[in-house]
Amino acid sequence: MxxxxxxxxxxxxxxxxxxxxxxxxxxxxxxxxxxxxxxxxxxxxxxxxxxxxxxxxxxxxxxxxxxxxxxxxxxxxxxxxxxxxxxxxxxxxxxxxxxxxxxxxxxxxxxxxxxxxxxxxxxxxxxxxxxxxxxxxxxxxxxxxxxxxxxxxxxxxxxxxxxxxxxxxxxxxxxxxxxxxxxxxxxxxxxxxxxxxxxxxxxxxxxxxxxxxxxxxxxxxxxxxxxxxxxxxxxxxxxxxxxxxxxxxxxxxxxxxxxxxxxxxxxxxxxxxxxxxxxxxxxxxxxxxxxxxxxxxxxxPKHPYTKALLESVPRATTEERERDRETLAGDVPSPRDPPSGCRFRTRCPMVIPPEDLQIEQETFREIMTARERIENRDISLETVGGEQIEFEDGSVPSADVPAFVDLLHERLFDEPLPGRHREVVDEALAELADSDWEAAESTLRMEYESVCERENPGLGEGAHPVACHLYGEAGTGENAIDPDTWS
Ligand SMILES: Nc1ncnc2c1ncn2[C@@H]1O[C@H](COP(=O)(O)OP(=O)(O)OP(=O)(O)O)[C@@H](O)[C@H]1O
Structure with missing residues (x-):
């Protein structure tokens, strides 16, 4: 104003x-x-x-x-x-x-x-x-x-x-x-x-x-x-x-x-x-x-966003400062096109993996962040291979695809992904070697779609309601999810 x-x-x-x-x-x-x-x-x-x-x-x-x-x-x-x-x-x-x-x-x-x-x-x-x-x-x-x-x-x-x-x-x-x-x-x-x-x-x-x-x-x-x-x-x-x-x-x-x-x-x-x-x-x-x-x-605090806000407050004592802090990654997305489901899920450190998927929380977060970058076309494919790999007409020569995938993997993930996750993700990254964004999106969505992107949890009632799937439907505890069960 x-x-x-x-x-x-x-x-x-x-x-x-x-x-x-x-x-x-x-x-x-x-x-x-x-x-x-x-x-x-x-x-x-x-x-x-x-x-x-x-x-x-x-x-x-x-x-x-x-x-x-x-x-x-x-x-x-x-x-x-x-x-x-x-x-x-x-x-x-x-x-x-x-x-x-x-x-x-x-x-x-x-x-x-x-x-x-x-x-x-x-x-x-x-x-x-x-x-x-x-x-x-x-x-x-x-x-x-x-x-x-x-x-x-x-x-x-x-x-x-x-x-x-x-x-x-x-x-x-x-x-x-x-x-x-x-x-x-x-x-x-x-x-x-x-x-x-x-x-x-x-x-x-x-x-x-x-x-x-x-x-x-x-x-x-x-x-x-x-x-x-x-x-x-x-x-x-x-x-x-x-x-x-x-x-x-x-x-x-x-x-x-x-x-x-x-x-x-x-x-x-x-x-x-x-x-x-x-x-x-x-x-x-x-x-x-x-x-x-x-x-x-x-x-x-219950909601991962509230926790992250509290964690991001500067600490008064040295001991507190040295404690592990989960800071809020990234910016608030645009209200012109808010994320589907829970709006915090694009930054949430506790974003929920599909049932029965054996995966560490941090790994799942990294994969979800990579998925969002692919969905937002937020990777400059031309620069992935640097001088060594040609990227002409939106494609990498087939002999160079494995090297391209390795370089892109390194760019998107702090550590190489374990086991089967590496295979699935690299399959999607190989699709990007042909600029086939839709195929890459779909490969990853089939394996890693989260309840957090499908449904908006709703706030619920009571003296201390929370809008998060971890606490069940509209914070009622019904179908609540225990993070200890997914890794
Ligand atoms: N007149 C307007 N036209 C278009 N968008 C607007 C207008 N006023 C606010 N917005 C947008 O609405 C969103 C919410 O803005 P708002 O100022 O209410 O947020 P806030 O939480 O109070 O933030 P801040 O503390 O920075 O003021 C922002 O994305 C802002 O850009």
């Missing part, structure tokens, strides 16, 4: 018609973090028991962006392409809790936040706020919703209008909707600035005169101007120095307690999530793959 769009959105969400509360005392920046006892209290009264109705309920939400969809594209006969940024996401957020939404860049976190606030129109699905479908609200109800549900953006540099004083920035939502008298509005702004730990002497200063942390406090004060119940915090500390991040997170926690706020905290940073969240939803390529209480998810 551009700076101008962010400012527009901030003004749009902040602006509603309502009364103004000018009472209350200053809070300032707190220094405590959420204890696990607090966290347990939140989770036992909400998701774990299902005892109360959620404040926000997201049901099968979809948001696709369309590319190649301009008039010119259509005149040129181009087919529109869907970018499936959010692709069937469901979760609940209970009153007073902080739900974290975590995942690598490009997984669809911000789009989820913006779509559930109705800053973007959904492609499908439903979001209920206080039991009411936000996409079917009439104008009056939308205005109330926009008052109750606010957003704090990542970048405090671009989301504040540089031409306005901070007093005017925080007061803007009150002005737009003509809330209270001029004196009441001014008093409310002073109160808000104090509550976020800024001095009222600074009212007439401009954003550039403040540090990043202070600017984020200004953004938070503006988001609170209309007394919302729910805040989407979109990477609220990512643009800040590490030393300032904890202060802003502590402030958000203090404000949550003081104003009974409910948060959706979007972050790619697991330490931020652990610091402040009660529950966490892990997002991968437009889908939620695991959701659960934060301590449980950190202590006992």
């Amino acid at each position: 551009s700076s101008d769009e962010q400012r527009e959105h901030a003004a749009e969400t902040a602006g509603t018609e309502s009364g103004v509360d000018t009472a209350g005392s200053g809070a300032g920046a707190g220094t405590t973090s959420r204890s696990s006892a607090d966290s347990d209290a939140h989770t036992t009264t909400s998701a774990a028991t299902g005892a109360e109705a959620p404040l926000v309920s997201v049901q099968n939400l979809e948001k696709y962006f369309w590319e190649n969809d301009s008039l010119l594209d259509r005149l040129l006969g181009g087919e529109p392409v869907a970018v499936r940024a959010v692709d069937g996401v469901s979760f609940d957020i209970y009153e007073g809790e902080t739900l974290g939404l975590v995942g690598e860049s490009g997984c669809g976190k911000s789009t989820t936040g913006e779509t559930l606030l109705r800053l973007q129109e959904p492609t499908g699905g439903r979001v209920e706020f206080g039991g009411e479908n936000v996409y079917e609200m009439d104008n009056g109800a939308v205005t109330d919703f926009r008052q109750s549900a606010q957003v704090v953006f990542q970048d405090p540099f671009s989301s504040l209008d540089p031409r306005m004083t901070i007093g005017d920035i925080v007061q803007q939502p009150l002005d737009i909707h003509d809330v209270g008298t001029t004196d009441e509005r001014r008093a409310r702004v002073r109160d808000l600035l104090e509550r976020v730990g800024l001095s009222t002497d600074q009212l007439d200063r401009y954003p550039h005169e403040f540090s990043g942390g202070q600017r984020q406090r200004i953004g938070i004060a503006r988001a609170l101007a209309l007394e919302p119940e729910f805040l989407v915090l979109d990477e609220p500390t990512s643009a800040l120095d590490v030393s300032v991040q904890a202060q802003v997170l502590n402030l958000l926690e203090d404000l949550q307690d003081e104003f009974d706020l409910t948060y959706l905290l979007i972050s790619h940073d697991l330490s931020v999530i652990r610091h402040i969240c009660d529950r966490v939803a892990v997002m991968y390529l437009g889908e939620i793959v695991e959701i659960g209480p934060v301590e449980e998810l950190f202590d006992d």
